[in-house]
Amino acid sequence: MIINPKIGIDQLVFGMKQNDVVALYGKPSKQFKDEDDNIIYLYNEKKLRLTFYEDEDLRLGYIISSNPELTLFNEEIIGKQIAKVEALLKAKNFKALEIESFDSVDNYFNESNWMIFQVEYDEIIRFELGAVFNDKEDEFDWKFKGK
Helix, strand or coil, rough: CEEEEEEEECEEECCCHHHHHHHHHCCCCCECCCCCEEEEEEEEECCCEEEEEEEHCCCEEEEEEEECCCCCCCCCCCCHHHHHHHHHHHHHHCCCCCEEECCCCHHHHEEEHCCCCCCCCCEEEEEEEEEEEEECCCEECCCCCCC
């Protein structure tokens, strides 16, 4: 499952609607609404959590995954030491990651690409990718140009 910063993961592209995702992956294992009335799809087999933003006409805007096949620049990242991924990002001219700590978990955040590497015991356990804003900074830069 290839991570495409600012675009999506695998065949998922930010801006897709629920029916676009169902056409690719079938019905989700579980579906619910969060506290903001966003619709959440869980795909257990793929270890994916997809958020469709209620205030953005239910477009796909956020992806969370712990799939061991997640790859960034041809490197699998789940279970990998965060230092190795930081070196990989630096080699690709990404800005340094900001770190926030929560108990035993650290979040390594890259705002310009809206990526979060969730780390425990110095290993990446989960990855989050969000849609980014366009140059106007108050609108999402939807990448999906579907029907």
